[in-house]
Amino acid sequence: MEFDFAAILLGLTVLFGVVWGLDRLFLYKKRKARLDAAGEEYRDPMPVDWARSLFPVVLVVLLLRSFVAEPFRIPSGSMMPTLDVGDFILVNKFAYGLRLPAFNNKILDLGEPQRGDVVVFRWPGFTCHRDDGTVVHGGNADCSVPVPNQNWIKRVIGLPGDTIQVRDSEIVINGKPVPAEKIGPFTGNHARPADEELLAYGATIWKEHLGKVTHLIARMPDRMPTPPVPNANMPAVVPDNCYLVMGDDRENSEDSRWWGCMPEQNLAGKAFLIWMSWKGWGTGGVDFSRIGTVIH
Template sequence: MEFDFSAILLALTVLFGVVWGLDRLFLYKRRKARLDAAGEEYRDPAPVDWSRSLFPVVLVVLLLRSFVAEPFRIPSGSMMPTLDVGDFILVNKFAYGLRMPAFNNKFVELGEPKRGDVVVFRFPGYLCQDGGRLVRSGDMSCSDPQAPVQQQNWIKRVVGLPGDSIEVHGADLLVNGQRVNAEEIGPYVGNPQRSVDQIMLNMGATVWTEHLGKVSHMIARMPAYTTPNSIPNDRVPSKVPPGCYLVMGDNRNDSLDSRWWGCLPEQNLAGKAFLIWMSWKGWGTGGVDFSRIGTVIH
């Protein structure tokens, strides 16, 4: 997402509220008296009429998106097979506390992420060296450590909580010294007409059931595609620092996650994904996938 829709909603709410409020406080009575004296039918000026009509609508949308549930669309295959490209999901915005719209400052504590949660968050940026210190950059190559980080929402699964010791070596994930168990289900089955499926089919992807704490969920492995970074590495320590979480995509060989850019700061959390409400596979490659609608996200 290249723009902050919450910030736009907040700005519109303030704008419409200020225009409507100032008019009612300072202009409405004089204007009405003037029109009544002239025997003309009262009518608000167009900007005031639009503000009066749109303010409650935009306010309700802002409150629902900020504090109840917000829709997102899955743009990439990093969470396959759990979440497919074209899935439209709902995100619980109060699962991890109430936050101010646009600013994302938490003002009510309601809970913290658990191991295995699928979380939506504002991408924190890539870890880069800049004058002997680690900084967050929008440049993946780190050629420009001061490059601004784009305001984008990403989605991954929590594998490490603050204080955990996490190790990742290829397909092996260890949490606090214990290997996370997984059983193979079989080869990945997809539509070769879709490019994301074609990659997985060509690379011999297999589907597994992984048991991450109390959560059992599916992951995909395709070692022929790429070898992901291990943890620990020169930028990501094995011990998760306070106020941070390690996150990974379920498509383990095709996910740009904490193995590359480090821990996810708590203040970047947007909410917990909980439901697929629509799934669109594209024209000529499946259309609406009714089998996925209503799927609870684990």
């Protein structure tokens, strides 16, 4: 079962607010007068007391997570070496505009993603074109299962209107190759599954210059072929209100090369800080060197 935490918070806020508000409007005065007349100490009924106590707490959490910053945990290695498995990050929720919690409708435009931004978004799923001309989305390549309610994290490579070509780890944007310099081999811990795959395929680390952003990527050309761009799911010209996104672990990232562009309305925010990093019991524990790292 999948849980939408924002929807749960919104539902609890409405529930507690309605219970507390209706009680104060219609029941509180009569109940208080009855207890005062009987000489008894006034107390709210337990459901009302819980609603009154929890409503402001849940409301504050909802507002902070929806409009200020939201925590996320990195579950996979698709953004290595920038983001490691077990990193806990903060996401700026107002970088690209304020959106209604749970519904994700933009109510105030404050900016758009820039090339090189690391963004969190609701995964749109694969796009499938049916024989009858309809377009559907699904959680796998043939769209035979529903799109799961998941937040993903990738780096913005292509902006609306850009002409993009991708061949393996080589990227050409509007006719200009994205420059990158090799730093050296990836070094890691064989006991960690995320590191082991990079080590097994002889991954190398590169410094990539993506517009104004300089960041690290991993390349594993021997791992498996990745889809070129353009392809059936991702056209050469990035559509309006859409973004081409890719992981920094270039051969180990299911991204726009596989399922298409990321719609603007699916944006959740911009990743900006690692506030905690847990490498696992026996494989590093807390990685204090990563705590407080600004995400580029």
